[in-house]
Structures are given as structure tokens and as C-alpha cells.
Amino acid sequence: MFFKKTESTIRDIDEFLDTIDQGILVFKEGVKYYLENDEGNFSNNLDKLYKLEAKADTIVLKIRNEFFEHSLIPQYSADVVSLLDHLDDIIDTAKENLFQYDVEVPDIPKKLNSEFSKLTDVSCAAAEAVIPAVRSFFNNPSSIKDNEHRVYFYEKETDVLASDLKRKIFKDSKHLKLSQKIHLRYFTLHIEQISDRAEDAARILSALAIKTKD
């Protein structure tokens, strides 16, 4: 009776983490397609991300209900649900960002393409690193530290890259209008948000690791 419910919730958590992971990959590819002006694949990825985000929302709601209804790990349930909500925020932010690309169509100069691409990669790497950290929390809490320090590292790297990019936009790209510069700055911030969300999740994970430690 206990184990049946548990197995189902474990499956849901795994599926949720897979969905988030896929969402990050789709976002990363979507940005690259945009930079390469590949509209077909870009809109295809946007559609995919919409679907993945909706799926993640449905699963997280189901997991939340299971946790509270069957009072699973009652001492940490609130923290675990909060952690999953923060992970859901990552895919929400990714979807929102790709949608902004679609709507606002930022005019990114070709010489900044590589910087934007790198920034996206590093920011997504922070989000990607949080997934194995969460998995290790469920399976082997003592190994959380091995994974979570990567999240903090990539988040800091993202900040550094974003600052460099902003400096390049405002100082080195004199041919750009101020409005265009401001527009590009917003997109830098949007990409940075992904790693920020990952860092938020990692913080909750750190707190949980301390709480569950015997």
C-alpha cells in the first residue's frame, strides 16, 4: 500500500526532472536557431517548449497533491514541493524568454552572436547542473555537494559573461542606437534569469541537504 504510492510519486518526480532537462535543451537550441536566423526550427522549438512547460506544470501539480494528500516525507514535504516549484520556474523562465525572442525579434548584430550563444550555454549549464543535484538529493543526499557547487560556479560565470556582453553592447557597439542597446541588454538579462532560477533551486537544495542530514 505504502510502496505503490511511493513508486508512482518517484516516477512522477523522475518524469518532471526529465521534462525540465529537455526544456533547457530545447531553449538552448531555440536561441541558437534564432541567432542563425533559422525561423522554421526556432518556431518548432518554441512549440516544443510550450508543450514541455505545460507538461511540467501538470506533473508538479500532481506531485504536490500526492505529497500533501498522502503526507509523504512530512517533515520536508513543504521544502521539497518548494524545490520542485523552483525547478518549474526554470522552464517557465525559459519559455517566457524564447517567447520574447519570437515577439520582440531583437536585432542582434552578427559580431555579438557568439557572445549571446556562449551566455546561453553557460546560463543553461547552471540549470542543467541543478537536475543531477536534485536527483542525488533523492537518491543519495550525501552527494549533493558534488553537483550543487557546479550550479553556483556556472551562475557566477553567467554573471561575468553577461557583464562583458553588456559592456560590449554599450561601449564597443557604437553603430547601434540606444534603443537597440537597451533592447539587447534586456535580452542579456532574460538569459541570465535562467541561471538565477537555477541558483534559487540550488539554495533550497542546500537547505534541504542540511535538514535531512542525520
Next chain:
Amino acid sequence: MTFFFLSSGLFLGWSLGANDAANVFGSAVGTRMVSFKRAAIIASIFVILGAVIQGAGATHTLGKLGSVSAIGGAFTVALSAALTVYWMTKFKIPVSTSQAIVGAIIGWNFYTGLPTDYTVLSKIISTWIMGPILGAVFAIILYYIQHIYFKIAKIHLLKQDAYIRFALLLVGAFGSFSLGANNIANVMGVFVSAAPENYLNFGLFKLSGVQQLFLLGGIAIAVGIFTYSKRVMDTVGNGLMQLSSKSAIITVLSHSMVLFVFSSTGLSNFVQSLGLPPIPLVPVSSSQVIVGSILGLGLLKGGYNINYKILGGIGLGWIATPLIAGVLSFFALFFVNNVFLIPVSNNDSRSNITNRILEKNSKVIQKDTKSLSIPVIDSVKKDSVNNIVDSSMLESVDSPVSENRKEYFDKLEIKSDKKDNNISKYFNLALLIGILAGIIFLISRWLNSLYKRNKLILSKNSQILEAQKALAEIETKYQLLENKQMEDQLNYKNRELTTMALNLIEKNNFLELLKSKIEEIKLETNDSVIIKKLNNLYLLISQNQNLENDREAFQMHVDELNKDFFYKLNSVYPDLTKNEKRLCVYLRLNMSSKEIAALTNISPKSVEMNRYRLRKKMNIGRDEQLVKVLQNL
């Protein structure tokens, strides 16, 4: 009548259930791993089984400390212990039933003048000390085993949770069994002399008289678990130290093991067969053992989590319990023996009561013989009161009036009996009135405290209500503020949209102007090179003037920002086409027909026509303004 006397034991059983079940399931229920209902059902079943199957060992040791031979004494001893446990439970202090009953038995020993077996007493007290120490040791060992197991097994957190839940139920069942086996002696041990001699046959198994008694005690414990133990579970579960579910298993298991060790005859015999001294089968304090286990864990983790204030309270309870129970038992025995004339011990009951009655009679005889002028006999005067009523002594007195005297004493005896009965009647009446007055006083106090408590609850509820009202007001204010912010944001976006549209129009106009200027220059020059360059420039401008992309982007913006408006428009006017809906948005943004025309790439006249059609479709009267209707939507 026997059942009436057993009632105090049942009350003690109820107190034990209310208090000590928390030691077994308190941590599990406190950490919300097991529901109270499930815990109560399992605890009740296994307590009864433990009491009936394995309850005899510890009872035997308690009997050695003080063999309460009369049922009246057993009733009083059990009642004193039960009242002590009840009061301490009421104050949420984890109290020990074992200490209460031992204190009460020693009180009985003092009252009856029987010597206390200090060897047995020291054995019991040493287990009271050993119990918590052993609990702590078991807890530490179990902690290490559990820690290593989870480290190696690497089980998913949710699976761990499920296993722990299951383990808590198993361990709880074992703990309840051990509790029943070890502590039934506290509840029914003093009543063993009153146990029926016949067996009760259930077909598959038979219950001896003592087992029937233990079954009754077990049921009383189960009732205590169901009715009152939830309150104490809060203190044990979360009060002394914050326990994780893993720690909860350890504490309950170590507690159960200690109780099992001190109640299992089989284990004791096994140890003896190895050539070691036998394990003393003594009712140990379940509360002390669980506190010892929790302390062991707490100390292992550096002792930071231990709430020493609560620990101090529990320690105080341990010292106070036997003392209070002992004093209460002594006075209660005195009261029962001398007021209700109920024998509390087989050894001294008859002499105590008879002495008192005969003392009264001798005084009456002396008074009456004086009034009847019968010579007082020295020997009678000198003899003990017991001898006075001894008829053989009376007959041996050498006197001429011996026959008359005998007759006289017979009459006197009947008379004194009558008088004694009268006194007894008056006394019982007074006692009844006193008891009634006491009950009325207690009820009035209880009602008063109930009234005060209700008043307090009411005032607290009203405070909560007020706080909720204030919170609701703040929330409403916050909601309004949020709405205002959203409205501002929408206005800002709309303004942005208008500016964007105007920019588009202006850009278009400017390019048109440039084109006309180029045409003018072309007319003024004949240089073919310049004309060619001007033609190229004209083409470039025309290409750039293509507004379709800008228009699409703008319309997308319009659609995105006016989702709500479109939704409302759809619900009120479902027949509108897409272009009509867009026109509504432009009108809502207060754009002129000329501006709309530029944006939609149609002539201003067509815009006017579309406006007219829209008015008709929306059924708007002549006195109404289309823009205002749209803005108020």
C-alpha cells in the same frame, strides 16, 4: 463488588494507556509519519497481547515488594497510583506508572506496618537507573547500524519514507507488546490475589484467572490510548528534542528492547542457562527509558538539540511521582480502613477494627454498670478490652449474681450493638453528606474552570477573527494596489503601442516626402548618372517603405497586449470579424481614422465606412459614442 474494587486498577490502566502509549507512538505521530488512529489501533491490540501472553514475570517481582493481600488495600493502592499518574498526565509531564505503583505499595507497607523488602526495592530502583542508560546505549548502537545501512543501501528518499513508516508500525507493535508485558504488573499486579481460579476456554486457547485479570487491564490501557494519549504524544514527540522519522524508529525500538529485556521470562531463562545471572523481571518506567533513548541520540549529536528545560521537568516528575503516590496511598489507606471500615490487609484488619469496636463497648459497659449499681469487678476492669467480651472469662468470675450479670451483659451487648449501629448510621450519613458536598464542590470548580476556559477560547477566537479581518483588509488593499499597478502597466503599454503606431505612420509619411522630393529633383536635372542614382534611391526608399513587416509586428503586439479586451469583446459581440476587432482596439487607443488608415493600409474613407458598419453590428445608438463604449467594455 470485586468489579468495584477493580475499578481503581482499571483507572490506573487507563492512565497508563493515556500516558505511556505516547512513548511508543509519540514520535511517529509527532512527526506525522503515522496517523493517530492507526497508531491507537495497533498499540491497543499489541498491549493486550503483551499483557496476556507475557505479563506474569514482572508481576511476580512487584508482589515480592509488597503483597497486597486484601482487595480493599489493592483498590486503594491502585487508586492512589492512578490519581498520581492522572494529575501528572494532566499537567503534560511524562510520568512513570511503575514509580507511582511502587510508591503506593511502599505507602501500603508503611500503613500496615509490614516490612519493605529492601533487596527487591533496590533491585527495582536499580532497573529504573539501568533502564534509561540501557535505552541510551541501545539507541546509540541502533543509530550507527541505521546510519551505515542507509549509507550503503542508497535508497530513494521517498522509498526510505515508506520503509520508515512501515518500520514505525512494526516497531510500535513490538513496543506496545513489550509495554503490555512489562507494565501490566503496575496495573493489575496488586489484584492478583483477587483473580478468579477457573479457566476461561475460548476453544483455541485458554485463559487462566490471572490472564483474565490482565486482559481486563489491557483493555483499560487500550481505552486510555484511544481517549487521552494524543495530548501526551505531542510532548514526547516534539517536546524534549526535535526528532526526525529515522530517530523516531531508533528511540522506539531501543525503548521496546529495554522493556522486552526486563519482562521476558524466556530471555531471562536463556541468560541463566548460559551461566550468567538472570535478568531481573521488573516493571521499568517506559517514560524513563524513552527519555534515556532520546537523550542518547541527543548526546550523540552533540547535545545541541536537547531541550533541557523539559528534561528538568521530567526529572522533577520522576522524583515527585513515588513520593506523591506513597503519601497519597498512606492517607487513602487510613481513610478507607478507618472511615469505610474496609480491611486493607489480611494480617491486621480484624484486630484493628475489632480493637476499635471493643474499645467503644468497654466504655459503654463501664458507664452502664455504674448506672445500674452493679459491683464493678476488678479483674474485669483490669483486663484487656478483648478479654472483657470474652464470655469464658465472664463465666469464670466468682459472684453470686453471675447468672444475672451474664444476662445483663447479653442485654448490654445487644444494646451497645444497637447504639453502635445508630452511631454508624449517623456517621455514614455525615460521610455521605460530606462526600456529596465534596463532589458538588469539585463539579462547581470544574464547571468554573470550564467556563473560564471557554471564555478564554472565545476571547482568543475573537482575537483571531479580528486578526483575520485585518489581514483580509490588507489583502484587499494589496489587491486594489495590484490592480492599479496592472492598470497603469496596461495604460503604459497602450501608450507605447500608440507611440509605435504613430512612429510607423510618421516614418511612412517621411519616406513619402522623400520620394516626392526625389521626383522633383529628377524633373529638374538631365544628368543621366544623377537620374540613375536618384532612381536607385527611390527604389531603396520604396523597398524600405514596405510596411507589411512593421504592420505585422505591430498587429502581433496589439493582439498580445489586448488579449483580455479581445476576450471581453468576443463574449459580448461574438459576430465581429478579426479586422473589426482590430479596429475596435485602434479606436480604444483613441486613434484617428487617418492614423488607422495608415496603419491598416486602407483609405481614411474606408476606415469611416468600417466604423459605421461596426456601430451597426454592435447595435450602438446615435446618442452613444463608439470609442467610449469600447473604452468602458
